[in-house]
Amino acid sequence: MHFTMRIDGTAARVTVHGDIDYTTLPTLRAAAAGLPPQVTELVWDLHDARFMDVAGLHLLFEQPSQGGSPRKTTVTNLAPQPLRLLVLATEVNPALELADLLPDTPPAASLDD
Template sequence: MRITTRIDGTAARITVHGEIDHSTLPTLRATAAGLPPSVTELVWDLHDARFMDVAGLHLLFEQPSQEGPPRKTTVTNLAPQPLRLLVLAAEVNPALELARLLPDTPATLLDD
């Protein structure tokens, strides 16, 4: 797995190149935790992450530590398998806010 991070003012984009699973989760968490405190928006770009297991759910839905700044977190460019996993997670737990996490995903895909 390779990770690309781009910071533009108060926004950061972390692009994951490879799978998101138990073995890559610590590195992804560390990357997000290492962002400067001035970053208030975080976009996970998953266009090169074709597979995501339950570790991805932990990454995207865990509450950040109290030490870090509050950040608006969104996900973009989801491949079919990670999108399906997120939709299944929302079916099991309707309290998950997929529309907030996936603002550029058409609602019709989230409702399937």
């Protein structure tokens, strides 16, 4: 797994190339933690992340433990398996805010197609 990062003003886009699991989680967390303080929006582009285990849930739903304001985190370009995992996680824990995390995701009814 590797990733690319682009920062544009207050927004950062991290594109993950490869699986997201407990082996890759520390690297991705470090990338997010190393963003400059002026970055208030973080987009995880998962087009090339075809598989994600529960480590991905930790990555996407945990807020940084650093002081200051939390970043708005969104995800785009999800493959079917990571998307199903996120939907399942929100069914188990309805307090998770899937709509905020996935603003460009089709309604859950279309996932069964």
